[in-house]
Amino acid sequence: MSFTDWILLGVGAFAILGALGAFTIAFRRSRSDRPEPTAGTSAETLKADRSMEGVRVEPIAVPSEDIAVSEETAPDIEEAEPEPVSTGVAVVETQRVVEVTPEESGVSRRQFFNRAITATFGSFLALFGLNSLAFFWPKLTGGFGSDVDAGAVGDLLSQTVTPAGTTVPVFIPEARAYVVPAPQELSEQYEGRSVEAAGLMALFQRCVHLGCRVPWCGTSVGFECPCHGSKYNYVGEWFDGPAPRNLDRFVVEVRSGDRFIIRTGTIIETPRAPEPSVNYPQGPSCIG
Ligand code: FES
Structure with missing residues (x-):
């Protein structure tokens, strides 16, 4: 998970603790709200008894x-x-x-409103906290945030580069990622970061400018963001536009001999490549 996700997880946990605290305070206040039986009694009487x-x-x-x-x-x-x-x-x-007895004295109007307000506020905090935790908790059994099996390596290699030599990324919805062929020579900025396995890479679909989903452009053979015009070559390296870095990518590995695994819980960020690894554009742009 990213640093932001951890922050939001912390906010969710803090909300749950706040709700528990509110319930505790309400419980104590309800005990202390009982009317004082000695109210109005003179000091001499209180002293006597x-x-x-x-x-x-x-x-x-x-x-x-x-x-x-x-x-x-x-x-x-x-x-x-x-x-x-x-x-x-x-x-x-x-x-x-x-x-x-407490049963005889009953619940005063003030106690009732105190308990109602505290219960409402506490319930809201508890629900908010639980929903936040459920949303950001890392998924361990599949889906985005977990390790996603994208398919057999051989199938992916044949789909990402057609017999005619055309590059076509394979989109894996569960991983929110494009699987693309890795460049012949890997740029230094990817070395030691496990972003390539069996000649394949997995790019996060989200534009690093403001988060739009970046579609593939077959004519230019690259990714072009329709929101503000950022352009990337087919291995996700920045080419043009306001995007501050390359497309983010995931750690990948091969398991069980030929299964290409995308570890969507680990996102790798890289700065704009000083030298692009592959040629772009190779034809007309899709967004002008
Ligand atoms: S969100 Fe893609 S260029 Fe702005």
Whole structure:
């Protein structure tokens, strides 16, 4: 994979970690969002009882005879109108503290919106990360990014150079590559880079200027990009136009005696050739 692919893989992995982090924060916040049971309680009361968390207050009935009357309330009683004497027992309300379970307290509106927003954001990040990883992960079982079997060497040699001596590249869709005959003498810039095997090379179809697919031109015997006019000879060496280098090519090898393998996971870049290896153009251009 190229450096850019590794960067994008890193972005995908970072998105997944971000989603995990968001879920973790949401979980912790949902626990800490429970209303504080001591809210509104005076400092003196809190100091007197620091074990109020997770409780509720509910009224209970207590007979008045069980309530002690303090000295301070005595004058008010004396100034009040005398009331008829009751034969029953007066009941006054007081309060008691009861522990509350999380199920009883339920989910507040604030908690609900916090969880909904975090879940939505986290799901988006997770999907983005997974899709990025799936798209850029190197394919190990076939297809572009893996080693592609382009066919038997003998077949490819006979197709790329016809009996009349005409050069015709063979396009391998799975590898996104043109298989072309290698030049008689390999340029120094390809030496030691495994871009030739059994007299064949594999060129990446993508124009190195801005990425258009470069078609073959049979009349000029070369590749000519219709987007901005870059031209390359039949072994992919730059000839004209804004392309900054030769067409990219893949590492190739022969396996099992005669199978031509294109290793599409390894792209070789080379600068504009100082001396072209083959003649171009050999006839009229296709793009003018
Ligand atoms: S993309 Fe090929 S010349 Fe610009």
